[in-house]
Amino acid sequence: MSERPVDRQTLLDGLPPVPSGALAEAIGALIRRVDRKVIVLDDDPTGTQTVHDIPVVTRFSVAHLARELQNATPASYVLTNSRSFGRDEAVALNREIARNLRAASAQTGRDFVVISRSDSTLRGHFPAELETLQEELGQSFDGWILCPFFEEGGRLTIGDVHYVAEGEQLIPAAQTPFAADAAFGYTDSHLHHWVGQKSDGRIAPEQITSLSIEELRSDDWALLAEKLSGLSAGSVCVVNAACQHDLSSAVLALLEAEASGKRFLYRTAASFVATRAGIGPRPLLAGSDFAGRHGRGILVVVGSHVPKTTEQLRHLLEARRPPAYELRVPMLLDDAARPGHIAEVAARVADHLAEDATVVVYTSRELAGGAAAASLAIGRQVSQSLVAVVGSLSQPPRAIVAKGGITASDVATEACRVERATVMGQMLPGVPVWQCGPESRFPEMPLVVFPGNVGGTDALAAALDRLSAAAD
Numbered sequence: 001m002s003e004r005p006v007d008r009q010t011l012l013d014g015l016p017p018v019p020s021g022a023l024a025e026a027i028g029a030l031i032r033r034v035d036r037k038v039i040v041l042d043d044d045p046t047g048t049q050t051v052h053d054i055p056v057v058t059r060f061s062v063a064h065l066a067r068e069l070q071n072a073t074p075a076s077y078v079l080t081n082s083r084s085f086g087r088d089e090a091v092a093l094n095r096e097i098a099r100n101l102r103a104a105s106a107q108t109g110r111d112f113v114v115i116s117r118s119d120s121t122l123r124g125h126f127p128a129e130l131e132t133l134q135e136e137l138g139q140s141f142d143g144w145i146l147c148p149f150f151e152e153g154g155r156l157t158i159g160d161v162h163y164v165a166e167g168e169q170l171i172p173a174a175q176t177p178f179a180a181d182a183a184f185g186y187t188d189s190h191l192h193h194w195v196g197q198k199s200d201g202r203i204a205p206e207q208i209t210s211l212s213i214e215e216l217r218s219d220d221w222a223l224l225a226e227k228l229s230g231l232s233a234g235s236v237c238v239v240n241a242a243c244q245h246d247l248s249s250a251v252l253a254l255l256e257a258e259a260s261g262k263r264f265l266y267r268t269a270a271s272f273v274a275t276r277a278g279i280g281p282r283p284l285l286a287g288s289d290f291a292g293r294h295g296r297g298i299l300v301v302v303g304s305h306v307p308k309t310t311e312q313l314r315h316l317l318e319a320r321r322p323p324a325y326e327l328r329v330p331m332l333l334d335d336a337a338r339p340g341h342i343a344e345v346a347a348r349v350a351d352h353l354a355e356d357a358t359v360v361v362y363t364s365r366e367l368a369g370g371a372a373a374a375s376l377a378i379g380r381q382v383s384q385s386l387v388a389v390v391g392s393l394s395q396p397p398r399a400i401v402a403k404g405g406i407t408a409s410d411v412a413t414e415a416c417r418v419e420r421a422t423v424m425g426q427m428l429p430g431v432p433v434w435q436c437g438p439e440s441r442f443p444e445m446p447l448v449v450f451p452g453n454v455g456g457t458d459a460l461a462a463a464l465d466r467l468s469a470a471a472d
Helices: 006-011 025-033 062-070 087-110 126-136 193-198 221-229 244-259 271-275 308-319 338-354 372-391 403-413 460-470
Strands: 037-042 054-057 075-079 110-119 143-145 155-158 161-166 167-171 208-211 235-237 265-268 298-302 322-328 358-363 398-402 418-430 431-435 445-451
Touching: 006 167, 025 244, 025 271, 037 062, 037 087, 037 271, 037 460, 062 075, 062 087, 075 403, 075 445, 087 110, 087 126, 110 271, 110 418, 126 208, 126 265, 126 431, 143 244, 193 208, 193 235, 208 221, 221 271, 221 338, 235 322, 244 265, 271 358, 298 308, 298 403, 298 460, 308 358, 308 460, 322 338, 322 372, 338 372, 338 418, 358 372, 372 403, 398 403, 403 445, 418 445, 418 460, 445 460
Parallel strands: 037 075, 037 110, 054 075, 110 265, 143 235, 143 265, 208 235, 298 358, 298 398, 322 358, 398 445
Antiparallel strands: 054 418, 155 161, 161 167, 418 431, 431 445
16 A cells, blocks of 8 residues: 555545445444443543543542443543653553552443543554553453544545545655654554554564455454454554444444454544444534533633644634734743743733633744653643643633643643533534533533644634634
């Protein structure tokens, strides 16, 4: 398969035809038969971008996890935000959650399956997080399942090559800006090679297999399940997918294998979660879904620095011209200058919100630091400064839009003090909205969790238009 950009339609036209017929009913029957609660460990809050009416918890004591295992929802998300941490901190966090989850399962008698949800553009602590979970969960796993497919964001895996859609082109993931990430960069789009690279060669080529699109579109699930049943500890299976049918076919085969007693540890993007948990689609949230909310004004907080976010921010500022304030990164990294700079911006933001206006706070687009550890540390300092602005508010906004996964996580957990939120649904494809829980600083306030790498140029402006319409 090509490691060069390819025409999307040409590549898709060369694949076998997509079989007709829905698989949701068969998947639902197998979910009931397997009867394992889906627990999603999400390394940033954007993983909720395909589900609705599902809880997200930011606390993970044994008691908190026991409650999630016992609730009636098909899945529960545990927000780890580990993508913002260094490797050792991420490993320690996953170790603690795994031990507590194991204890909660023993306490409640409820079985579970873990999905380690991470970035559809392949950034994150792989394989360290899965190695830790495998060690601590106390289960005998018959392999890892790797599925970064995310249709809503244009992330497709074809011929074991992972692509990112840009217009009519499919760009091999290693040729996108995401692959240049200082902390999680990589140089190969072929997922067998990517696994070898990220594992520093510990996972050998012969330990990696795939479910091809040709196999998934054969609708021979018995054969697929047999292939999956042949996996053994230490193996990795790449799931190819170019549409929902491919994903559903893979999930059906995986559930067949689970029903026969197999256990897998999953590393996936967001699309997999909804299908594995049997959560069907729902229309996008409309302006009416945000009507009647308390508070004044709408606050937009932009921390993500990926090019797509910068493009969307520039379009918003030029097209809508809302009051906007820049937090300048050099001043945020200066211990003497930082407090006054944050206080000045926070005061102006509060004034605009009191007038029921929409106001934007964004960090300067240049981020210093090249090494992984330095980049993560700078990112944390910048995010903490955004948290300080939001945390200074004495009155709730009608809604907050947080642009960027780390930004959204910190705004939710630290500034808004959310312990348990409910995913309302999606405002735009791939853009989830949480309703803050009653324990939070701003109960019932919508928090738009806007991934940095999702949406077209006008997406941020479109989200604001929809929220603003609710007030008209």
